[in-house]
Amino acid sequence: MAEFSSSSSSSSPVYRYAAVVSTYHREYCDAMLLSAQRELREHGFDVVRVPGAFEIPIAVLRLAKTGCYDGILAFGVVWTGKTQHAGEILRACTDALMQITLDYNVPVFHEILSVSNEKDVRARTTGRLNRGIEASRAALELSESLRSAGLHLERRAGNIQAAQ
Numbered sequence: 001m002a003e004f005s006s007s008s009s010s011s012s013p014v015y016r017y018a019a020v021v022s023t024y025h026r027e028y029c030d031a032m033l034l035s036a037q038r039e040l041r042e043h044g045f046d047v048v049r050v051p052g053a054f055e056i057p058i059a060v061l062r063l064a065k066t067g068c069y070d071g072i073l074a075f076g077v078v079w080t081g082k083t084q085h086a087g088e089i090l091r092a093c094t095d096a097l098m099q100i101t102l103d104y105n106v107p108v109f110h111e112i113l114s115v116s117n118e119k120d121v122r123a124r125t126t127g128r129l130n131r132g133i134e135a136s137r138a139a140l141e142l143s144e145s146l147r148s149a150g151l152h153l154e155r156r157a158g159n160i161q162a163a164q
Contacts, residue, residue: 015070015143016044016155017136020059022076022112024052028125032075032111035132040140053078053112054089057096064104067156071139075132076112077121090114105153107142109135 017040022029037045046069048059053076060072074097080086090112097108111131115121123129146152 014043015040015140016046016068017071017073017139018046018048018063018069019073019075020048020050020056020063022052022056023049025077025079025121028077028113028121029075031125032130032132032135035130036073036075036136039133039136043140052076053093056112057093057100060097060108061100061104064100064106064108067104067106069106070143070152070155071107071109073109073132073135073139074112075135077125078112078114079121080114080116086114107139109139111135 019033019036021033033047046063048063050056050059056074056076060074063069063072074093076093078086078090093112094110097110097112100106101108111134113121113124113131115124124131143152
């Protein structure tokens, strides 16, 4: 079952972001989410949880359709193994997220990680390569760059619950 939460420490956030977060491998996905929330604490930030990485694109699509967000972060973890299954999931997600970016003119920050061992997943979710921090900083930097260039698109007021 999908979960939703919304936060902003500011009464009037400059930008509004959303994150779609897999509950599969929750420890690692939550680590990326918490890092992103800390980085973007001055901005509006909504969270939608989905069962796994393969379900991330449908939630991102629905968020993008609202027109409410300056960027959407996608957090998931896929363990690679001896079969092609993980690669197929990752390719499908990557293609879908890029298409959503292009179709709805909202940046999607793809952090559905492909990992093969514990050391790698920890480094990329809680360590020096923390993808939650990287994605949120990239989101903010792109928002600022677009605004500076006069290319920022005004978003609709509202949130996920109002759009449903």
